[in-house]
Amino acid sequence: MTDTAAHPTDPFEPGAINAIEGLDPVDPAFTHVLRVTTALNLIPLAIGASVFDWLLIRHIEGPYGPTTMLAWIAAIVMIVTFPSRRVSRWGYKIGEGQLRVARGWLFRTDTIVPFVRVQHIDVGQGPVERWFGLSHLIVHTSGTHNSTVTLPGLPADLAAAMRETIRRHIQTDFA
Numbered sequence: 001m002t003d004t005a006a007h008p009t010d011p012f013e014p015g016a017i018n019a020i021e022g023l024d025p026v027d028p029a030f031t032h033v034l035r036v037t038t039a040l041n042l043i044p045l046a047i048g049a050s051v052f053d054w055l056l057i058r059h060i061e062g063p064y065g066p067t068t069m070l071a072w073i074a075a076i077v078m079i080v081t082f083p084s085r086r087v088s089r090w091g092y093k094i095g096e097g098q099l100r101v102a103r104g105w106l107f108r109t110d111t112i113v114p115f116v117r118v119q120h121i122d123v124g125q126g127p128v129e130r131w132f133g134l135s136h137l138i139v140h141t142s143g144t145h146n147s148t149v150t151l152p153g154l155p156a157d158l159a160a161a162m163r164e165t166i167r168r169h170i171q172t173d174f175a
Contacts, residue, residue: 021091022093023091023092023093024092024093026090026091026092026151027153028087029132030087030090030132030134030152030153031083032132033128033132033134034082034083034086035079035080035083036128037128038078039075042074042075042079043075045071046068046071046072046075049068049070049071049072050071050072052067053066053067053068053071054068087153089103090102090103090151090152090153092151094166097114097115097116097169098112098113098114099112099113099115099139101149113139113141115169115170116170117141118139118140118166118170119141120140121137121138121139121163121167122137122138122140123135123137123138123159123160123163124136124138125156129152133156134152134154134156135156135160136150136151136153136154136159137151137154137159137163138150139151139166
């Protein structure tokens with residue numbers, strides 16, 4: 001048996017982590033949310049680099065543009081490529097008595113939250129998420145280290161349904 005037959009999917013391919021581990025992926029529209037938020041963060045930096053380049057060139061009398069071009073190319077590459085790669089590295093599974101959230105590629109985090117440890121649950125929605133009809137589920141657990149687990153990129157109705165499922169388990173466990 002060859003090594004490729006033992007591992008039919010390459011774990012470095014986008015989405016392969018979810019396929020291997022049987023996790024549900026976050027909504028693909030979350031890519032657009034990340035693109036918009038990345039653009040809102042990087043475009044002011046690219047504009048700042050352009051102004052810096054313009055002010056610097058006035059003092060050294062050199063060619064205008066290298067810093068500006070580099071800043072804008074870096075911003076565009078990050079806006080186009082990074083969000084889709086991040087989305088493909090998120091996965092979750094709500095099972096009997098627990099929520100599992102996995103994310104990351106180089107630094108992988110795989111968190112399992114038993115429902116009996118849940119203190120309270122929030123469903124949040126920022127303006128960009130609302131625009132795309134998405135929400136994020138926030139699970140607060142007992143303890144101090146990693147006591148909050150956030151699962152972004154869920155359709156708003158699914159996030160509310162997951163909150164209700166966890167809430168029912170909490171009521172059942174303490175009743």
